[in-house]
Amino acid sequence: MTLSLSARVQRVTLSANAAARQRTRELKAAGVDIIDLTIGEPDFDTPEHIKQAAYAAIARGETKYPPIPGVPALRAAVQRKLQDENQLAYQPENIMVANGAKQVIFNAFAATLNHGDEVIIPAPYWPTFPDAVSFNGGTPRIIPCHLEQAYKLQPEQLAAAITPDTRWLVLNNPGNPSGAIYSPQELDALAAVLRQHPQVWIMLDELYEHILFDGRQHRGLLNIAADLQERTLLVGGVSKTYAMTGWRIGYGAGPAALIKAMVVVQSQVSSGASSVSQAAALAALEGGLDFLAPQQAAYQQRRDKLVALLADVPGVEVLPPQGAFFVFCRCTGLLGRTKPDGTVLENEADVLGYLLESGVSGVGGSAYGLSPYFRLSIAMDEDSVVEAGKRIVAACARLTQV
Incomplete structure (x- = not known):
């Protein structure tokens, strides 16, 4: 057959x-x-206190189906983390938990893309971005950003790439594989272009926000352009900072209508993320960064x-x-x-x-x-x-x- x-x-x-x-x-x-x-x-x-939290969750019997958007305690911890570390205000309804950041990205594109919709992706990129777009019927619009421009998207490139079919811009900061970090001035220049195109949503992948060199401190696009938060999905997780890749916990923070649609997608794909892993992620976010x-x-x-x-x-x-x-x-x-x-x-x-x-x-x-x-x-x-x-x-x- x-x-x-x-x-x-x-x-x-x-x-x-x-x-x-x-x-x-x-x-x-x-x-x-x-x-x-x-x-x-x-x-x-994975730090020991995080593993201990998982053991304790099992002992308490926290092994049943979790809420699809994530357990309330973890969503509240993400809310506090975003406020305290990133100076960004969100409500619980603006936050969802998924089986890794990869699923957050997939959920977003599945919930928003129709055939022919374009997504601008600067290269070098994490391969999941274009494949998730293609799988969900969209068209990746790849913008090469070579070594001479420090692997970073330039505002004139962004302006030239936007068409009436553009639905998203993906911005990975710090970047995988380049390790490039956008300066506040560079982010401000990109924001100026985006303000001219209100139909374009922004996906911010900031998973490497804590792995920085030479004394750098993380500042994301929304710290520079708070007005864009109403059309931005912030993608984060615990895999890189806390060495928890195998625990499969990521989160998305964005407008409530988008998060609600992403939860619908997840309800039919995988349901909620592992309850034990969510307990571990809660301990991670509450345990500090010492x-x-x-x-x-x-x-x-x-x-x-x-x-x-x-x-x-x-x-x-x-x-x-x-x-x-x-x-x-x-x-x-x-x-x-x-x-x-x-x-x-x-x-x-x-x-x-x-x-x-x-x-x-x-x-x-x-x-x-x-x-x-x-x-x-x-x-x-x-x-x-x-x-x-x-x-x-x-x-x-x-x-x-x-």
């Missing part, structure tokens, strides 16, 4: 991050010495060492990330060079394959909308990050220019 797949599922692909990591696991299982820098999750453990400074320092030291190693590699260009835990590299200068076996590196895939042969696994930039680039994660112990950098340096030194 032939299985007939829907057009919707054929519009998307398996996550490139997941595919790269799976390939790395297979090679390591076969005994190949590879340092895996594909990983997009903290290498730190644990965070050493982790930030560790990420920054890894960044500094990897960037320093790559800075002197001919053919590789690196802009030091300002946040998140990735280093995004342009490898245009490696194309056309010859490997020791006489094979020429003709494209990004060849470069990634050569690095894999040299014992380092990364993810190609085409997965994030820009090529030829590659992403390296620094969510790995420092010794491994440094060794990976040394392997890349040595591998590039073995290349010859035709």
